[in-house]
Amino acid sequence: MKPLRSLGLLLLLLLPLVASATHIVGGELDLQYKSGSTYTLSLNLYFDAINGDPLALDQSLVASIFVKATNQRVVNVTLPLTSNTFVQYTNPACAVGSLSTRKLVYTKEITLDAATYANAGGYYVAVERCCRNITISNIINPGGAAQTFYLEFPAVVRNGAAFIDSTPRIFPPLGDYACRGELFYYDFGGQDVDGDSLAYDMVTPLNGHATAAVGNNAPLPSAAPYAPITWSQGLSAANQIPGTPALGIDARTGRLTVRASSLGLFVFGVRCAEYRKGVKIGETRRDFQLYVLNCPTNVAPxxxxxxxxxxxxxxxxxxxxxxxxxxxxxxxxxxxxxxxxxxxxxxxxxxxxxxxxxxxxxxxxxxxxxxxxxxxxxxxxxxxxxxxxxxxxxxxxxxxxxxxxxxxxxxxxxxxxxxTQGTNAAPVLSSSFPPAPAPTVDAAPTVVRVTLGQRYTATLTGTDADRNALALAAVGEGFDLASMGMQFTAQNGAGLANGTFAWEPTCAAVAAIGTSNGLVVHFKLTETGPCVPLPQERAIRFEVVPVAELTAFRPPNVITPNGDGQNDFLRMPDLPVDFCDNKFAGIKIFSRWGQQVFASSERGFQWGGQGVGGLYYYLATYTDGRKFKGWVEVIP
Missing domain, CATH: 2.60.40.10 (Immunoglobulins)
Structure with a gap:
């Protein structure tokens, strides 16, 4: 660390001449949207914790809201003190005993309703307070100079619609000092929760109407205009702290820079304006102070x-x-x-x-x-x-x-x-599943029919010419594989991965499928190592079918019940088999005039024609509502 030395004489010169002075360092107003018509109005006031009079720490301050176009007072708001903390140094090891600043926060929730705050010209908030540090070097009569904290905000309704805006927050407060002849920099850039554009410039701090005669009683703010402070000879808004360069701020970033040429305590003002769609909608100002001290020589690394x-x-x-x-x-x-x-x-x-x-x-x-x-x-x-x-x-x-x-x-x-990155060849996923359909925008899964009660297996292989690490996985679409009795195992490795899928479907799986037309499983091949992995995937829709579903149902259409043992009865051994809860319900046979001549609930029924020739009609039904109709001719 490079400590600051030989400050004794300078610090004595900077001590206040009047112990009862209030020693305001600076501050800014802040207005943040909460919800509905509720906003939070805050004043951040920075106070000299070394030389300031503790009796000057107000427990509340009054803010007034005015119509910008007419300067008409709308309301007075009492802001209670809600926070009292210290401003931190960028580098705490550089702290000097003569520089310590408190941040006092006065805040209250207020209502900005559309009926009251609809003036197209907008509004402004002001708080007035005296007095500044008496040792300020760049203004006239600093001990009698007051401060006006000032903020502008737009109407809360525009073109008949709610217009919500939170003012930009300038941060952080300045806790550091500058060394004479050395470049000083600090980030006064702000944040805007609405995403509005922010622009910064240097402005003359406002004095306003308060005076030292008011003492510790904060005055009720008056309407604008507010008189500015009076610069010392040769100084101005563009030359608030003289140097090469003089104090300035980046209009886009809010970064302060100065290489000060004189010792002392300097006040300065910064304005942050916010724009929405190219139109200015508000602004906030911060007044602050900067010590310029003699520091030991520090050579840059x-x-x-x-x-x-x-x-x-x-x-x-x-x-x-x-x-x-x-x-x-x-x-x-x-x-x-x-x-x-x-x-x-x-x-x-x-x-x-x-x-x-x-x-x-x-x-x-x-x-x-x-x-x-x-x-x-x-x-x-x-x-x-x-x-x-x-x-x-x-x-x-x-x-x-x-x-x-x-x-x-x-x-x-x-x-x-x-x-540049290395090239990556896509890995290849092959399997014993049926070939995938031709690629389409919405590629449908490949359908695989699995017989109830019979074990089905498939193998998958992933290969990669780049020898990247490969991994195979199987994921059910909306279900867990294990819950359906499905099994998937994989052997993963560099450039090669093998996987095995196995399933023996049960009636429980059929019941779970219901009317969803099968279970979709995504088989995924992933690679790790390349900058741009190229995963591969196969989607398979598994449908469960009964054992004999593929046997065609072709019942006889002629019987000859003549007792010769040849085609004497109507039988239907090829009826669709029972499928879990979907079972054969029965068969009925009708004459050509619609009269029922036979009925049975047995799958192994046989009917001999009743001894009367002619055409007959049958109706076989299942518990799931399926029906099979046909005719049979009886030839005695």
Missing amino acids: RLQVRAANSAALYRPGRDTLRLLPGGNRCLTIRYTDSDPNSVLTMSTRPVNFTVPAPTFTTSISGTVRAAGAPDTLTATLCFPDCSDTKGKVYLLDLIVADNGCSLPKHDTVRVAFTA
């Missing part, structure tokens, strides 16, 4: 990059790594620091891609202890075998950071690379 097995250093902006299948896909990184006892940490940041990201395979942090002859730390970074830039050049930042104060210093090497 350095890093070098080599491709594995290469003696040449990687040259950013000139070299492009080409990662090929089967080749070495690792980088060797050497990093160091000329400052003694520096703790260095490596990290990566994809610039124009997301996945797959390379990973470190060795330690990425260490301590450089030797001054003048610095140690050198080493890390290895390897790109996944499945990296594929699809012909594009991807950019990856390799970053080494020290633990210097107030913020780490970095060295960055931007690596350009292309990567």
